[in-house]
Amino acid sequence: MKIVIIGSGNVATHLSIALQNAGMQLLQVFSRSKASASALALQLNIPFTTEWNDIRQDAELYFYAVSDDALNDLIMRPLAPEALHVHTAGSININIFEPHKKRFGVLYPLQTLSKSKTVDFRKVPLFTEGSDDETRMIIQSLAFKLSDCCYELNSSQRMQMHMAAVFCCNFVNHLYAIAGDIVKDAGIPFDILKPLIAETADKVQTLTPKASQTGPAVRNDLITMEKHLLSLQSHPDYAALYRLISEMIKSKAENH
Amino acid sequence: MKIVIIGSGNVATHLSIALQNAGMQLLQVFSRSKASASALALQLNIPFTTEWNDIRQDAELYFYAVSDDALNDLIMRPLAPEALHVHTAGSININIFEPHKKRFGVLYPLQTLSKSKTVDFRKVPLFTEGSDDETRMIIQSLAFKLSDCCYELNSSQRMQMHMAAVFCCNFVNHLYAIAGDIVKDAGIPFDILKPLIAETADKVQTLTPKASQTGPAVRNDLITMEKHLLSLQSHPDYAALYRLISEMIKSKAENH
Numbered sequence: 001m002k003i004v005i006i007g008s009g010n011v012a013t014h015l016s017i018a019l020q021n022a023g024m025q026l027l028q029v030f031s032r033s034k035a036s037a038s039a040l041a042l043q044l045n046i047p048f049t050t051e052w053n054d055i056r057q058d059a060e061l062y063f064y065a066v067s068d069d070a071l072n073d074l075i076m077r078p079l080a081p082e083a084l085h086v087h088t089a090g091s092i093n094i095n096i097f098e099p100h101k102k103r104f105g106v107l108y109p110l111q112t113l114s115k116s117k118t119v120d121f122r123k124v125p126l127f128t129e130g131s132d133d134e135t136r137m138i139i140q141s142l143a144f145k146l147s148d149c150c151y152e153l154n155s156s157q158r159m160q161m162h163m164a165a166v167f168c169c170n171f172v173n174h175l176y177a178i179a180g181d182i183v184k185d186a187g188i189p190f191d192i193l194k195p196l197i198a199e200t201a202d203k204v205q206t207l208t209p210k211a212s213q214t215g216p217a218v219r220n221d222l223i224t225m226e227k228h229l230l231s232l233q234s235h236p237d238y239a240a241l242y243r244l245i246s247e248m249i250k251s252k253a254e255n256h
Numbered sequence: 257m258k259i260v261i262i263g264s265g266n267v268a269t270h271l272s273i274a275l276q277n278a279g280m281q282l283l284q285v286f287s288r289s290k291a292s293a294s295a296l297a298l299q300l301n302i303p304f305t306t307e308w309n310d311i312r313q314d315a316e317l318y319f320y321a322v323s324d325d326a327l328n329d330l331i332m333r334p335l336a337p338e339a340l341h342v343h344t345a346g347s348i349n350i351n352i353f354e355p356h357k358k359r360f361g362v363l364y365p366l367q368t369l370s371k372s373k374t375v376d377f378r379k380v381p382l383f384t385e386g387s388d389d390e391t392r393m394i395i396q397s398l399a400f401k402l403s404d405c406c407y408e409l410n411s412s413q414r415m416q417m418h419m420a421a422v423f424c425c426n427f428v429n430h431l432y433a434i435a436g437d438i439v440k441d442a443g444i445p446f447d448i449l450k451p452l453i454a455e456t457a458d459k460v461q462t463l464t465p466k467a468s469q470t471g472p473a474v475r476n477d478l479i480t481m482e483k484h485l486l487s488l489q490s491h492p493d494y495a496a497l498y499r500l501i502s503e504m505i506k507s508k509a510e511n512h
Contacts, residue, residue, distance in 0.1 A: 010470065011458065016356045026321065031284070043321050045492070048366060052326075053506070056491065064501060067475065067477065068480055069477075080495065085471035090441075090480075091480045091483050091484065092291075092471075100405050100462075101464060102344050103461055110448070110449075110450065110451075110452055111451065111452055111455055112455055112456055112459060112470045112471075113470065114459065114467065114468060114470065116462065116463060116467065117459055117463060117468075118463070119455060122433045123359060123451050124451065125448055125451060125452075148380075149448075149451070153444075155482055156267045156442070157442045157443070157444065159483060159484075160438055160439060160441060160442035160444070160487065161439060161442065161444060161485075162450070162480075163484045163487060163488070164434075164435035164438040164439045164449060165435070165437055165449070165452055165471075165473065165486065166471050166473075166498070167431045167434045167435040167438065167494075167498075168431055168432050168434075168435035168449050168452060168453050168456070168457045169452050169453070169455075169471065170430045170469065170470060170471030170472070170473060170474070170505070171431050171498075171501045171505075172431050172432075172453075172456050172457075172467050172496075173456055173460070173465050173499055173505060174465070174469065174471050174505050174508075175423045175427050175428050175431070176289055176424050176425055176428075176465040176468075177466060177469070177508065178420075178424075178463035178504075179420035179421070179423040179424035180420075180464075180465055182416055182419055182420040182423065183416060183417060183420045183495075185416060186412070186413045187413070187415035188409075188416070188417060190414065190465075191419060192366070192381055192405075192407075192417075193366075193404070193421070193424055194380060194460070194461055195366075195379050196366055196367055196368065196421055197424050197428075197457050197460060197461075198457050198458075198461065199367055199368055199375060199425075199426070200368055200424070200425045200429055200457065201428075201453050201454050201457030202347070202368065202418070202454075202457075202460075203368060203373055203429075203455065204429070204432050204450070204453060205453075207370065207372060207373060207397055207437075207456065208269075208446070209429055209430070209432040209436055209446075210433060211370065211372065212368070212370060212424070212429050213426065213429050213430065214266065214368045214370065214371075214426060214429075215368075215371065215421075215422050215425065215426030216347075216426070217422075217426060218426070219323060219431075221323065221325075222499070223324055223325070224324055224346075227347050228347065228415075228418075228419045228422065231415060231419060232414065232419070237500075237504055238423075241427075241500055241501070241504070242422070242423075242427075244496065244497055245430055245497065246499070248430060248431050248434075248493055249427075252430075253270070254421065254435065256441075
């Protein structure tokens with residue numbers, strides 16, 4: 001299958017490498033950023049363009065792995081009307097394509113992808129959707145070539161999925177950053193937290209989050225929580241977050 | 257070294273197993289809960305008691321792995337005045353022992369410990385403190401028998417450490433629980449989030465949290481964030497948390 005990649009960010013990079021590894025023929029990378037487009041094209045050993053009108057028209061599939069704003073703009077532009085057009089966004093409805101394309105779909109990878117970190121794409125869950133039965137099956141069969149964990153999900157479920165990912169990945173990572181700030185204030189390197197971070201994630205691979213919960217809030221240890229809040233006085237935003245999550249943990253423990 | 261374990265919870269369990277594996281002689285378990293004391297004693301194949309007055313007086317070291325409230329109460333009670341008394345709490349100052357004991361210290365394991373999940377104790381960071389030079393060295397040398405990552409830390413640094421652990425472990429685990437609730441609402445099992453949770457923790461083993469951050473907030477993708485907040489209307493507490501953390505991620509990205 002001949003494919004053009006539109007975008008050159010984190011998702012575009014990991015997806016196109018996975019496609020190439022699966023034997024797909026990537027024709028070209030398009031991106032508005034020359035630096036980023038050329039870097040990805042070099043990595044894939046294929047041409048790139050930064051001009052919409054220079055995008056090759058003879059691909060069977062166009063993948064849009066771009067920001068949500070850019071997606072809105074780009075799918076309105078004329079491009080290969082008979083081809084299949086697929087976006088990779090968690091929270092964008094498949095019907096965004098409807099006024100503009102004939103055959104379209106979604107392939108959403110549920111993973112935190114950064115260019116500087118390799119991942120085993122076969123373990124990345126992929127969620128697919130298609131404009132009609134034939135398209136659905138083409139996208140599904142492509143997904144199975146890339147990953148061992150492929151599921152069909154409608155746009156509303158996919159958005160819930162993405163939102164859950166924001167909590168258990170993006171927000172979690174921010175808590176890592178806060179913890180790093182706190183130990184830094186005490187002259188301790190972030191490294192010391194790594195075994196705890198790893199074990200916290202490892203625990204819920206086999207136990208439920210409820211069974212894994214430890215710490216002052218779930219024990220309702222008011223004295224420790226007061227000490228922590230006192231010590232967070234110079235970080236009012238951290239203190240607000242500490243109060244909010246501790247209350248949520250306490251009330252979850254009481255209601256179950 | 258002859259040791260008595262006071263407590264039979266998560267920390268007491270993992271610590272006493274590690275002590276026994278390191279060749280220490282555990283004499284007895286004390287706990288106010290008979291069920292819990294007897295279970296741990298059985299696991300260690302040593303006697304237990306639920307009566308303070310029946311605690312053996314001939315140990316060289318008494319470990320207090322109990323709740324902070326219980327610790328306050330128990331250290332006031334007379335027990336083996338010549339022995340070493342050590343607590344395991346993250347946020348309790350070493351000086352809590354001062355009015356009551358002659359030789360005392362702290363050994364705080366920085367890990368999320370649940371009875372139902374084994375951990376490699378040699379990889380658990382241990383933070384020690386002692387009432388005098390000799391005590392410090394005894395506790396340090398004991399720590400090195402249990403773990404490859406031992407550090408001396410004063411009580412104020414240890415409290416910061418513990419607070420950081422609350423953010424990157426206890427609060428993180430609660431975010432896993434929220435994400436699980438969200439996917440459940442969409443009819444999707446928690447299992448689907450496990451690769452993402454694992455990779456999020458794995459990323460910061462090599463990248464900084466700042467370099468690892470992905471998602472709508474760091475991209476300032478207002479449209480996606482609005483969609484998520486709309487969809488969280490039936491969970492006002494999740495929405496409040498979503499707003500707070502997203503704002504923090506955005507302002508951290510802008511200020512750096």
